[in-house]
Amino acid sequence: MLSKRLIKYFKSLQLKKYRHQERKFIVEGAKGVAEVLTSDFIIDFLLTTKEYAELLPTAQLSKVKEIIEVTENELKTVGTFQSNSAALAIVSMKEDTNLTLPDDKLVLALDDVRDPGNLGTIIRIADWYGIDTILCSLESADYYNPKVINASMGSFTRVKVYYKDLKEVFTSTQLPVYGALLSGKNIYESQLTNNGILLMGNESQGINSDLEQYISHSLHIPRRGGAESLNVAIATAVILDNFFR
Structure with missing residues (x-):
């Protein structure tokens, strides 16, 4: 179960000010979470229903710093989706890199x-x-x-x-x-x-x-x-x- 402190923290990331202050952002839903789990982004929290977690490979779950089992209603409370039966991830922004324009693309x-x-x-x-x-x-x-x-x-x-x-x-x-x-x-x-x-x-x-x-x-x-x-x-x-x- 999510604490009031975590709910407040996760919901704050819907606002640009706090996203960039914390260097974190939200990824919601089965598709987005599946994509970020196979990427090189660092995932700090994974809020997931029991049913969705059972579908995920152990190797992907091992990349997550903290996994919290939640209900669909809790996902709705924290995120922006009207309904979400899968998961929500709190992801670290990548460090800014220098821009080098490719000359062949x-x-x-x-x-x-x-x-x-x-x-x-x-x-x-x-x-x-x-x-x-x-x-x-x-x-x-x-x-x-x-x-x-x-x-x-x-x-x-x-x-x-x-x-x-x-x-x-x-x-x-x-x-x-x-x-x-x-x-x-x-x-x-x-x-x-x-x-x-x-x-x-x-x-x-x-x-x-x-x-x-x-x-x-x-x-x-x-x-x-x-x-x-x-x-x-x-x-x-x-x-x-x-x-x-």
């Missing part, structure tokens, strides 16, 4: 993507296409937000996210920068390489005008119907698919 850059669900979905999309590096502007949603982690469906364990001043990144690299702009060239008529940086913009405002000067190749997905715009995660998937055709 595509990197994704996000300018002020504020919605956690969008960021998590984009991480999942990046993982699908084999992209392991994402650059986020300093104003973008917090990578460790539970909604980001949940939407990534475990892909957060394979994709590294850096928070950077994008202007500084663009001025210090010779890599081509592709940008999604309404005024861009039809993506289906564009020559795309397998290296460089793909810049995607804010959900409602697009790419900041201050960053447009660094775009060497502007891209646009032509509209066939009457929709005003595409969700940024959907647009990211469409553009990436064209890079890898």
Whole structure:
């Protein structure tokens, strides 16, 4: 049974201030927990129902510092899911590492993507296409937000996210920068390489005008119907698919 002290501590990690103060974050549900158990993240606590724990290999459980058997109601109390019959993990953030841009792969850059669900979905999309590096502007949603982690469906364990001043990144690299702009060239008529940086913009405002000067190749997905715009995660998937055709 969880103590009031632990419940208060675990629930505090839903807030950015305490996540970064403690250097811990929450992973919820069977899928996310299974992914983090097979990753190189350090797991401090695993809150699990008896039924779910019996499904986990002993080698995975041995990686956890402390395992606490709980009820479904306790998981709901501590986490953000409306229902959770499996588990919740408290995971240590990794130490920040220096950014080195690869010159032979595509990197994704996000300018002020504020919605956690969008960021998590984009991480999942990046993982699908084999992209392991994402650059986020300093104003973008917090990578460790539970909604980001949940939407990534475990892909957060394979994709590294850096928070950077994008202007500084663009001025210090010779890599081509592709940008999604309404005024861009039809993506289906564009020559795309397998290296460089793909810049995607804010959900409602697009790419900041201050960053447009660094775009060497502007891209646009032509509209066939009457929709005003595409969700940024959907647009990211469409553009990436064209890079890898």
